[in-house]
Amino acid sequence: MVRGALAGAAAAAVWAASEAAVARLVGPPRGYSDVRLLGGLLAPDGARWPAVGLAAHIANGAAFGAAFRRLGGSGWKQGLLAAQAENLALWPAFAAIDRLHPDRRSGAWPPLVSNVRVLAYEAALHALFGVVLGVLAGPRRA
Secondary structure, three states: OHHHHHHHHHHHHHHHHHHHHHHHHHOOOOOOOHHHHHHHHHOOOOOOHHHHHHHHHHHHHHHHHHHHHHOOOOHHHHHHHHHHHHHHHHHHHHHHHHHHOHHHHOOOOOOOOOOHHHHHHHHHHHHHHHHHHHHHHOOOOO
């Protein structure tokens, strides 16, 4: 389980480091990122959102990685499938985020739940996360 948590934290760090590049390719709303999404919800005062968002993102990755290993997940294919399943399962929560997030309420971001570029962005980064997680988590031992 520890190996899964470490793999998940590392995969989440790779995700965070890749957000700007993926945003340039996919074109979500200006300023949109998962780190900002989490940071804005958890530190709505604005000043601390980068650190809070990154910490929450890495903690989420660690928890996901631990669960992935605990449930028998291993390898990049299973990591990819697990991450995409999570993406699909969490997508309806964007309806609530559209009502709650400070960047949505201020008008800085358009509605997210119906934005195909946000969906593509999330799918691409979940794919990257899943592959990295699966590779780092390694094969299951018999």
